[in-house]
Amino acid sequence: MKDQMLNLLKQENILSEEEAKKINELNEEKILEYILKLGSQNNEKIDEIKNYLTTNYIGRDIYYYDEILSTNSLAKYLAGIGIEEGTVIIAGSQTKGRGRSGKSWESPKGGGIWLSIVIKPDIPLNYASFITLASGVAVCKKLREMGVDAKIKWPNDILINGKKVSGVLTEAKITFNKLDYVVVGIGIDTDIDVEDLPETLKEGVTNLNDEVKEYKSNNEIIAMVLNEFEKIYEIFENGEYETILSQWRNLSATIGSEVIVNQPLGIVIKGYALGINREGNLILEKDDGELVKIIGGELRHKDHVY
Ligand code: BTN
Numbered sequence: 001m002k003d004q005m006l007n008l009l010k011q012e013n014i015l016s017e018e019e020a021k022k023i024n025e026l027n028e029e030k031i032l033e034y035i036l037k038l039g040s041q042n043n044e045k046i047d048e049i050k051n052y053l054t055t056n057y058i059g060r061d062i063y064y065y066d067e068i069l070s071t072n073s074l075a076k077y078l079a080g081i082g083i084e085e086g087t088v089i090i091a092g093s094q095t096k097g098r099g100r101s102g103k104s105w106e107s108p109k110g111g112g113i114w115l116s117i118v119i120k121p122d123i124p125l126n127y128a129s130f131i132t133l134a135s136g137v138a139v140c141k142k143l144r145e146m147g148v149d150a151k152i153k154w155p156n157d158i159l160i161n162g163k164k165v166s167g168v169l170t171e172a173k174i175t176f177n178k179l180d181y182v183v184v185g186i187g188i189d190t191d192i193d194v195e196d197l198p199e200t201l202k203e204g205v206t207n208l209n210d211e212v213k214e215y216k217s218n219n220e221i222i223a224m225v226l227n228e229f230e231k232i233y234e235i236f237e238n239g240e241y242e243t244i245l246s247q248w249r250n251l252s253a254t255i256g257s258e259v260i261v262n263q264p265l266g267i268v269i270k271g272y273a274l275g276i277n278r279e280g281n282l283i284l285e286k287d288d289g290e291l292v293k294i295i296g297g298e299l300r301h302k303d304h305v306y
Contacts, residue, residue, distance in 0.1 A: 032081060035074075039063025039089065045219065049090075052223030057086035058117060058230040059223070065089070067109070069096040072169055072185035075116035079181040080173065085120045088226065097187065100169055101298055106201070111192035112208075113218050116185040117229060121237055125177055129280040132156050133248045134236050135168045135184050138228040140251045142221070143188075147213030151253035154273070154282050154299055158188075159253050162304040163206035165189055186225065190218055204304070245276065252276075258302035259284065261294055269294065270302075 023031050040046070042064045053059050061084055068074060071089040073096075078087065091114045097105035107114045121131065136156025143150035148160050158166035169185040190208045197205060209215065216224070235243050249255060254273045261269045261284070269292060271284030282294040 032078075035078070036063060039065050042066070045090075048219045049223050049226075052220050052227075054227050055086075055230040057084075058233065059086065059088045059226040060084075061087045063087070063089050064092070066092040068094055070094050070098050070185075071114055071116040072098055072171060072183050075118050075183040075185070076171060076173070076181075079118045079120075079183060083118060085118060085181075086230075087118045088115055089118075090115045090222065098169060098185070099167055099187075105167065105169075105187055106192065106197055107187060108192065108196070112190045113186065113188040113222055113225075115222060116183050117226070118181060118183055119233060120181045121179060121233075123179070123237065123239070125174065125179060126279070127236075127239075127241060128172055128179060128182070129155075130236055130241055130244055131172075131182055131184065131233075132168065132170045133276075133280050134232045134244050135170060135186065135229065137244065137247045137251060138232050139166050139168065139186060139188065139225055141247075142224045142228050143208065144251075145224070146208070146216060146221075148208070148211045150251075152248060152251045153301065154252070154254040154259075154276070154294075155280065159304070160206055160208075160211045162253075162301065164204055165206050165208050165211070184229070188221065188225075190221065241278070245278065245280070248276065248280075254282065254299070254301065260300045260302060261297045262300075263297040269297075 023034050026034060040063060045064050046062045049062060068091045071091045071094065075089045093109035094107035094114050097107035097114060099105040132155050136152045140150045140152050140158050143158060150158050150160050153159050156168040157164050166188040170182060172182045173180040188208060189205060192207055194202055194205055255275050257273050259271065259273050269284065271286040271292065274283045274285050276282055284292045284294055286292060
């Protein structure tokens with residue numbers, strides 16, 4: 001088991017070589033203790049976030065790392081060894097931040113909010129995709145409270161004036177048709193230097209702090225998002241999927257837009273977004289009137305860079 005844990009840590013690049021060497025001699029309990037201790041040192045930051053929290057369990061345990069490879073990778077690892085539901089992992093910066101569709105996610109120090117929430121929903125597997133929609137709704141609602149016209153691009157990118165400000169990566173572990181855990185990774189560009197981004201991203205990305213009317217610190221925004229996330233997660237756990245769908249539809253930038261979807265094997269589908277169905281799939285009407293159901297892929301609004 002210990003070897004398995006160390007392999008996982010190495011495989012997922014959670015610890016640096018130096019750190020891995022240090023913990024090599026510890027037993028598995030101590031390794032966990034070590035990782036959690038590393039994440040408990042910035043008490044000031046953690047306490048400030050907790051001061052704004054009104055949740056019962058989301059964010060009651062927070063671990064903060066100045067620099068880590070990816071909060072999602074560490075959260076998945078910790079979820080796999082039984083960490084509590086609601087645990088939140090936050091990073092000052094990520095050196096291997098991950099986005100959807102295998103893309104990387106720029107997460108420099110001081111550039112934004114990079115966090116992951118561990119949940120263990122007891123729901124039928126076919127409703128798992130609602131977590132993706134629900135997470136987008138939680139982030140979008142809170143950004144709107146700061147006076148910006150934030151909208152959701154299917155399934156859960158958050159846009160302000162057509163530019164991306166936030167993305168969500170949900171990753172699940174499933175055994176025997178049951179969800180073991182889900183990690184919801186949220187990235188919000190609050191203060192990223194757009195000029196430092198790769199050429200392909202510059203045009204389509206914006207910063208929350210450049211757009212808001214009402215400035216808030218990252219710690220407060222983190223707590224606001226966690227508070228909202230717990231609310232919508234409860235709606236989700238109660239099986240009120242229609243409520244999530246209608247909230248998502250109300251915030252959607254995609255419904256009513258011409259879109260282009262790039263799918264695996266170079267397949268490109270273009271059409272008019274009519275809406276989302278009960279499974280959270282996007283329904284497109286192609287130029288010839290044919291209706292198609294979009295389950296995944298990279299979507300772009302025809303009139304936006306993103
Ligand atoms: C996207 O492609 O839009 C999703 C981006 C998700 C980024 C966040 S940042 C915190 C968490 N850790 C990661 O490695 N990715 C997610």
